[in-house]
Amino acid sequence: MSQAQEKELICQYLSEISDPEIPVINIVEMGMVRGVLFRESKLEILLSPTYSGCPAMDMIDHLVKEKLQSKGYDSVEITLVYKPAWTTDWMSDETKEKLRAYGIAPPVGKATSKKGLLNEDPVFCPQCGSKNTEIESMFGSTACKALYLCKDCLEPFDYFKCI
Amino acid sequence: MELLDLSRFCMRLGDSCLIMAHRQSEMCSKGPFLEEDIAQTNLGLDLLGQAEALLIYAAELEGKGRTADDLVYKRPERGFYNFMLAEQPNTDFAFAVVRQYIMTLYLSRVYETLAKVDDETLSGIAAKAVKEIAYHQRHLGMWIKRLGEGTEESHERIQTAINELWMFVGELYEEDELDLKMQEAGYAISGEAMKAYLMANISSHLTEVTLSVPKSVYMTTGSKKGIHTEYLGYILAEMQYLQRAYPDAKW
Numbered sequence A: 001m002s003q004a005q006e007k008e009l010i011c012q013y014l015s016e017i018s019d020p021e022i023p024v025i026n027i028v029e030m031g032m033v034r035g036v037l038f039r040e041s042k043l044e045i046l047l048s049p050t051y052s053g054c055p056a057m058d059m060i061d062h063l064v065k066e067k068l069q070s071k072g073y074d075s076v077e078i079t080l081v082y083k084p085a086w087t088t089d090w091m092s093d094e095t096k097e098k099l100r101a102y103g104i105a106p107p108v109g110k111a112t113s114k115k116g117l118l119n120e121d122p123v124f125c126p127q128c129g130s131k132n133t134e135i136e137s138m139f140g141s142t143a144c145k146a147l148y149l150c151k152d153c154l155e156p157f158d159y160f161k162c163i
Numbered sequence B: 001m002e003l004l005d006l007s008r009f010c011m012r013l014g015d016s017c018l019i020m021a022h023r024q025s026e027m028c029s030k031g032p033f034l035e036e037d038i039a040q041t042n043l044g045l046d047l048l049g050q051a052e053a054l055l056i057y058a059a060e061l062e063g064k065g066r067t068a069d070d071l072v073y074k075r076p077e078r079g080f081y082n083f084m085l086a087e088q089p090n091t092d093f094a095f096a097v098v099r100q101y102i103m104t105l106y107l108s109r110v111y112e113t114l115a116k117v118d119d120e121t122l123s124g125i126a127a128k129a130v131k132e133i134a135y136h137q138r139h140l141g142m143w144i145k146r147l148g149e150g151t152e153e154s155h156e157r158i159q160t161a162i163n164e165l166w167m168f169v170g171e172l173y174e175e176d177e178l179d180l181k182m183q184e185a186g187y188a189i190s191g192e193a194m195k196a197y198l199m200a201n202i203s204s205h206l207t208e209v210t211l212s213v214p215k216s217v218y219m220t221t222g223s224k225k226g227i228h229t230e231y232l233g234y235i236l237a238e239m240q241y242l243q244r245a246y247p248d249a250k251w
């Protein structure tokens, strides 16, 4: 197996690990895996934290090691990379659709624009699709989400903020 | 740039984030209503993440074999360099709001500057933090308005918090030898520029919501030398308890 093929295989293993907070999305789709490097006797995985205080980071670190060890990589090192900073702009449309189907409104707009960052655009209800929604709190179940309320179906829901 | 200077610079910033994160964690179950309780602790979580990244880097640059955990759990009070404002207690919800609001204005300017420096790690940390802080700024600004323009009582309580915390603002634009070195390297703006920025923002926001900027001119100083108000010791007593009772205990 060539190194490129092995890398691809490793990425495939990593894509079997779901984000502990959003089980329908895996860490590769999330854009957290920034590199797979072969160092002499060990394997180095570069991960980008989604947001600074993400409490799932330790868990992810553990899951990555466990997964790769089960595939025969005994020496795995995880390095956190901060640059470029992880952004919701890296989420594909397919990933956003998975979020929506799971009940989390995906980020609207781009984090690179001030407008997107402070979510001034309408956020659609992931349940009924209405845009008649209202922000309840800037911080929801986790720091990366805001809490919204749909004024049509009256369901509260999480909105994944642009970051 | 001397690595040790950069390490001290990151430690100061990391310490302020850490101590604020601890103060915010104390808000858990004490918010005025459930959603706000969650919001307040999430502000703490963001700050804790920023503190962790900054202190890991500070420890690495220092090169003395200490880890970020060593810095957090094994330094005594005089070895902490957070601003005195960061350690002020949650006397009242209004105090927590004012403390975080002013510190957030400061941090947004600091991170904006650091996001552009020629240092992969630091600029990466700052680029991420600047976005998180934008949300804090908006949230806390909303509370300043809500309490200022709310009832007579909420107005009075937030004005009291502003008046009582005002003497700690001077440290945010004070300069020492290290600050001057960092400014020269483009890692920080001048104290004068920081003061102008803070005063302009605070006074325009406060007057807009019927609050006033205190006239008092006395400002405290000392945290850059490890001098603190009595409150830091109590924070450390709680924060470091486990590591002091069971040295090097691991989860």
Ligand SMILES: [Zn+2]
Pocket (backbone or CB within 6 Å): A125, A126, A127, A128, A129, A130, A150, A151, A152, A153, A154, A155
């Ligand atoms: Zn709905």
